[in-house]
Amino acid sequence: MMNQIDRRTFIRRTVQAAIAAAAGGLPALDLLSLPAQAAQAPPLAVRKGQDIPLLVRETISALGGIQNFVKPGEVVVVKPNIGWDRTVELAANTHPGVVKTLVQLCLEAGAKQVRIFDRTCNDERRCYTQSGIRSSMESIRSERVSLEYMDRRAYKELTIKGGQAFDRWEFYMPVIEADSLINVPIAKHHSISQLTLGMKNLMGVIGGNRGRLHHNIAESLSDIASVIHSDLTVVDATRILKANGPQGGRLQDVRVLDTLIASPDIVAADAYATTLFGLSPEQVPTVVAAARRGLGVMDLKQVRMV
Amino acid sequence: MKQSSWTYARRFSQSFCLAVFLWLFLQTEYRGIDQLPYPVSLLFRIDPLAALADFLAPGPFGWSLLWPALVVLLLTSLFGRFFCGWVCPLGATLDGLGKLVGRGRRAFSPGWRRVKYYLLIGLSAATLFGVQLLGLFDPLAIFLRSLTLAVYPAYNYGLNKVFDFFYANDLPLVSPVVKNSYPLFRDYLMAFHQPIFALGLFTFLIFLTIVLLERVEHRFWCKNLCPLGALLGLCSRYAILQRTPQRLCADCQACDSLCRAGAVRNAGLISSECLLCMDCTGYCPEERVSFGLRYAAAHDPGIDLQRRGVLTAVASGIMIAPAVRIGPVTYEQNPYLIRPPGAVAEEEFLQRCVRCAECMKVCIGRTLQPALLEAGPVGLWTPLVVPRIGYCEYNCTLCGQVCPTGALAPLKLAEKQKNVIGLAVIKKDRCLPFAKGVECLVCEEHCPTGEKAIVMEEQDVLVDGQLRRLKLPRVVDKLCIGCGICETKCPVEGASAVRVINQGESRRKRTELLAGPYG
Numbered sequence: 007m008m009n010q011i012d013r014r015t016f017i018r019r020t021v022q023a024a025i026a027a028a029a030g031g032l033p034a035l036d037l038l039s040l041p042a043q044a045a046q047a048p049p050l051a052v053r054k055g056q057d058i059p060l061l062v063r064e065t066i067s068a069l070g071g072i073q074n075f076v077k078p079g080e081v082v083v084v085k086p087n088i089g090w091d092r093t094v095e096l097a098a099n100t101h102p103g104v105v106k107t108l109v110q111l112c113l114e115a116g117a118k119q120v121r122i123f124d125r126t127c128n129d130e131r132r133c134y135t136q137s138g139i140r141s142s143m144e145s146i147r148s149e150r151v152s153l154e155y156m157d158r159r160a161y162k163e164l165t166i167k168g169g170q171a172f173d174r175w176e177f178y179m180p181v182i183e184a185d186s187l188i189n190v191p192i193a194k195h196h197s198i199s200q201l202t203l204g205m206k207n208l209m210g211v212i213g214g215n216r217g218r219l220h221h222n223i224a225e226s227l228s229d230i231a232s233v234i235h236s237d238l239t240v241v242d243a244t245r246i247l248k249a250n251g252p253q254g255g256r257l258q259d260v261r262v263l264d265t266l267i268a269s270p271d272i273v274a275a276d277a278y279a280t281t282l283f284g285l286s287p288e289q290v291p292t293v294v295a296a297a298r299r300g301l302g303v304m305d306l307k308q309v310r311m312v
Numbered sequence: 313m314k315q316s317s318w319t320y321a322r323r324f325s326q327s328f329c330l331a332v333f334l335w336l337f338l339q340t341e342y343r344g345i346d347q348l349p350y351p352v353s354l355l356f357r358i359d360p361l362a363a364l365a366d367f368l369a370p371g372p373f374g375w376s377l378l379w380p381a382l383v384v385l386l387l388t389s390l391f392g393r394f395f396c397g398w399v400c401p402l403g404a405t406l407d408g409l410g411k412l413v414g415r416g417r418r419a420f421s422p423g424w425r426r427v428k429y430y431l432l433i434g435l436s437a438a439t440l441f442g443v444q445l446l447g448l449f450d451p452l453a454i455f456l457r458s459l460t461l462a463v464y465p466a467y468n469y470g471l472n473k474v475f476d477f478f479y480a481n482d483l484p485l486v487s488p489v490v491k492n493s494y495p496l497f498r499d500y501l502m503a504f505h506q507p508i509f510a511l512g513l514f515t516f517l518i519f520l521t522i523v524l525l526e527r528v529e530h531r532f533w534c535k536n537l538c539p540l541g542a543l544l545g546l547c548s549r550y551a552i553l554q555r556t557p558q559r560l561c562a563d564c565q566a567c568d569s570l571c572r573a574g575a576v577r578n579a580g581l582i583s584s585e586c587l588l589c590m591d592c593t594g595y596c597p598e599e600r601v602s603f604g605l606r607y608a609a610a611h612d613p614g615i616d617l618q619r620r621g622v623l624t625a626v627a628s629g630i631m632i633a634p635a636v637r638i639g640p641v642t643y644e645q646n647p648y649l650i651r652p653p654g655a656v657a658e659e660e661f662l663q664r665c666v667r668c669a670e671c672m673k674v675c676i677g678r679t680l681q682p683a684l685l686e687a688g689p690v691g692l693w694t695p696l697v698v699p700r701i702g703y704c705e706y707n708c709t710l711c712g713q714v715c716p717t718g719a720l721a722p723l724k725l726a727e728k729q730k731n732v733i734g735l736a737v738i739k740k741d742r743c744l745p746f747a748k749g750v751e752c753l754v755c756e757e758h759c760p761t762g763e764k765a766i767v768m769e770e771q772d773v774l775v776d777g778q779l780r781r782l783k784l785p786r787v788v789d790k791l792c793i794g795c796g797i798c799e800t801k802c803p804v805e806g807a808s809a810v811r812v813i814n815q816g817e818s819r820r821k822r823t824e825l826l827a828g829p830y831g
Binding site: 132197215217223252255 | 342476479751752753758
């Protein structure tokens with residue numbers, strides 16, 4: 007026998023269900039997912055060339071120019087990978103020439119200050135010097151450029167809303183507080199995350215015991231990327247590391263591709279970079295997890311190539 | 313008390329030398345150049361005790377490093393113990409701190425003067441028989457060790473706390489000043505990483521004791537205990553820089569109570585005790601005292617060492633060797649006894665190392681730590697690689713550059729990268745993929761050798777009754793150099809799941825297996 011319900015109960019339950027549905031739909035308005043909404047058909051620029059300054063300028067102008075990402079008077083963080091005590095040709099760190107031109111573009115756009123830093127794996131003094139980043143930053147000769155060592159006092163534990171691997175982590179506040187973040191990873195092989203690209207590069211601006219992220223690398227990196235929004239991701243594939251990553255050390259593992267990938271969508275940039283290694287985005291769990299969580303677009307057919 | 317220009321000259325020299333040594337100490341740090349631009353361990357290259365240790369150690373004497381120490385000995389034989397009065401940074405520290413802690417005026421029994429000679433004789437005898445402990449009592453080693461292991465870490469800690477406070481709290485007027493001075497301190501006057509040392513307090517207490525002995529008698533350490541003072545004293549018996557008058561004057565006797573070294577006696581001047589402070593040129597009420605070049609007096613009373621005392625010292629020194637050797641060989645007992653790259657074979661290492669702590673000061677990764685008993689009963693303050701605290705940086709050769717006695721050979725970078733100091737061993741009961749069935753590769757990721765000494769191999773592992781495909785780390789023995797970065801970075805909390813043991817070191821004599829069973 008069916009349970010009879012009267013009209014009043016029916017109406018009350020209907021209204022309740024509607025409110026619940028509306029409430030359930032609310033996360034769609036969550037600030038965190040806004041970039042995902044905005045990232046319908048994100049632009050993606052891929053350029054090739056051996057003249058690095060020219061290559062960087064061409065790639066960025068394909069995206070409409072640096073002024074789309076940096077406004078006059080802003081504080082910009084340019085985050086290369088300077089993680090290892092390795093020289094340029096070994097392809098463990100972002101090419102200093104790429105970083106230099108990006109910094110110069112920011113200056114040309116009128117940035118008030120451009121800060122460059124990375125939480126390195128080897129001793130930071132050695133990494134900054136050996137990578138060539140220090141000398142290339144000094145060669146710009148601008149007081150608005152500041153290559154800094156991480157300040158141990160500037161980390162702060164933040165809540166990760168909707169975190170899948172962690173609900174809290176220590177973040178480097180100068181990145182959070184910056185007006186704009188330009189994420190400049192180098193494309194490299196990595197044994198657990200398969201590749202280290204833009205998402206992995208964000209590990210350089212968090213604190214804590216970073217080794218713990220590897221237990222669940224895909225969700226962990228998505229957690230981090232959900233807090234730190236990269237306004238522009240420029241994947242340095244001028245030379246890539248095909249094996250023995252992420253720090254390499256042998257020239258035979260390096261392939262020179264003279265390629266640069268740039269997009270305001272970190273997932274799209276990473277997704278395209280996987281193809282340089284003969285992979286597809288679906289094969290790299292970090293990219294898949296990030297796309298599933300709405301951090302960007304991984305389907306390269308939905309990307310607007312510019 | 314009236315002071316002559318000699319006193320001012322001496323004080324200037326002491327302050328200048330102390331400043332130079334402190335400046336060199338601050339330069340004993342990586343500042344962006346792989347090869348240190350200054351002779352930062354100069355203090356030990358002019359140290360005759362370090363030269364003595366090197367001379368008595370097996371192998372040829374390190375002329376190229378230690379010739380300045382021989383120059384000091386030569387100058388001492390001409391001019392007396394000028395080093396003690398004008399150069400020694402520990403002496404300068406005692407002179408400087410004496411006012412602060414209060415100065416004893418007790419006239420100690422002259423018999424105490426002999427102790428330093430007995431100490432020198434005993435230590436030399438022990439060294440001759442293979443147990444070198446000179447460094448434990450070397451004043452220069454005591455000075456630099458205390459500075460490196462205790463004073464400088466505490467100084468950095470204190471300053472960091474001050475800067476942190478003003479970083480966190482914005483006080484008007486004060487905060488901007490403090491914040492603006494931070495870059496200067498950070499870049500030039502402080503350590504890049506807060507130094508961390510296990511024996512800091514212990515080392516400091518010894519230093520403090522020596523300072524507090526000033527309350528008993530001015531320069532108690534230098535007069536009674538310092539074996540370097542004894543060695544320089546022995547050399548200065550026939551010094552040609554001589555004081556006039558040579559005896560206490562019958563009408564005055566002021567020197568008897570005022571001479572800080574107690575060197576002026578009725579019988580004559582004891583050249584080997586005179587520290588050449590030259591205060592007497594100032595305080596002499598008759599202004600009779602002067603120093604000039606002259607042959608040594610025939611009636612220098614010297615210090616009567618007494619045959620019985622010397623024999624006891626020699627016998628005690630000789631006894632140290634068997635007393636130490638009847639114990640088990642620590643090096644074989646303790647697999648975690650790992651020495652810095654370039655270390656010579658353990659026995660020779662212990663004979664060469666003067667415990668000066670220069671290598672620990674310069675170590676970029678903070679892995680070098682002073683041993684308490686880890687290296688055996690005579691290994692106190694020798695450098696150990698402790699990878700859970702820090703690792704040996706692959707591209708760094710600094711420790712070999714600063715070692716003044718060749719205990720650590722100065723290796724070229726390519727040699728250093730092939731120098732095996734140990735072997736990483738994975739503890740499968742703690743390693744995450746093995747023990748917990750979760751993915752982890754931090755050790756492999758950080759392994760610095762071009763062809764990685766830690767490789768990941770896929771394997772099915774039984775986790776919770778189900779087979780799971782996991783990547784498991786394996787150490788390739790012939791590629792591992794024992795740098796320890798895997799142990800430092802292992803994310804397992806507490807004890808690392810990968811530990812470096814001293815197996816397969818380059819410095820150990822052994823038969824090479826052409827193709828080992830472990831690859």
